[in-house]
Amino acid sequence: MRGAGRGRVLVTGAGTGIGRACALYLAEEGFHILASGRRAEPLEKLAAEKPGQVTPVQFDVTDPESIEAVVPGLSPIDHVVNNAGIAVMGAIEAVPLDEWRRQFETNVFGVANVCRAVLPQMRQRGAGRIVNIGSVTGRLVPPFQGVYGSSKHALEGLTDALRREVAPFGIGVSLIRSGFVNTSFGDQEQEQLKKHRMDAxxxxxxxxxxxxxxxxxxxxxxxxxxxxxxxxxxxxxxxRTRYSCPPKATRLILLRALLPARIVDGMIERTIRS
Ligand SMILES: NC(=O)c1ccc[n+]([C@@H]2O[C@H](COP(=O)([O-])OP(=O)(O)OC[C@H]3O[C@@H](n4cnc5c(N)ncnc54)[C@H](OP(=O)(O)O)[C@@H]3O)[C@@H](O)[C@H]2O)c1
Incomplete structure (x- = not known):
């Protein structure tokens, strides 16, 4: 462990996958983790793995009242990792609008809800970092990922505006563009693809x-x-305004930036048929 007492970090969606990995890694690096999620059980398990370094807290990022009931009592919050997210998959034409709304409620409005709750105390202190977990899919959207991809694209815009708004208060804002990593997100995405499969x-x-x-x-x-x-x-x-990982993601983002969209279309088709 390096440098204990590096600050208190609120991590949303900390009970599983990337959020859990962030909580464990950052606790190891000397941060205190305010580990949030909707379900108590995985958060308590996480806290038991790092005694004294993880405080489990329960709220739903889509429910401002549940956030307001908890977040002010967590002060001081030095940093926030907006990680909680879901994936709605399927063709643009096939996904019902209530599923589109569920996607944006979590991945975009959920981030806004959490930021609104923590910013007053961060502004008052004149310090802090907000890290939003985006996706390569926010830049390079494959077919059948349009709902999820557009939510992560929106998160790119939200992150840029937020960074420019809160820089005068000494608050830094970054977005992580993650490529595929091995979590149960993949199972959720496969279920979604099955659910929204359209014969056409x-x-x-x-x-x-x-x-x-x-x-x-x-x-x-x-x-x-x-x-x-x-x-x-x-x-x-x-x-940095953006970090990308793993290395394959960095390469994809570079290609997306350099190549004309039609060439990228062809690349995506060749890749999924390879
Ligand atoms: N895995 C990848 O390849 C990948 C790639 C790029 C980006 N990402 C992004 O990384 C983030 C984490 O994904 P993951 O792979 O770790 O998947 P995951 O294991 O399914 O984690 C998502 C977490 O978000 C929580 N969550 C969902 N809706 C919530 C809500 N309304 N309120 C509070 N918490 C909520 C879930 O908690 P519950 O247990 O309460 O459902 C879960 O702990 C997501 O934003 C995702 O878009 C993942």
């Missing part, structure tokens, strides 16, 4: 689902790679 997209949909299943989360690195990027965003003297 038959072979195209099935090819994508198969590629996603076989080449996606299952063969991806462990979520600690994201935790390491989060730690950099919290501790770099001048935090």
């Amino acid at each position: 997209y038959g072979e195209h949909h099935d090819t994508y689902s198969k590629w996603h299943h076989e080449q996606g989360h299952k063969v991806a690195p462990e979520p600690v790679v994201v935790a390491q990027a989060v730690e950099r965003a919290l501790t770099d003297a001048n935090p």
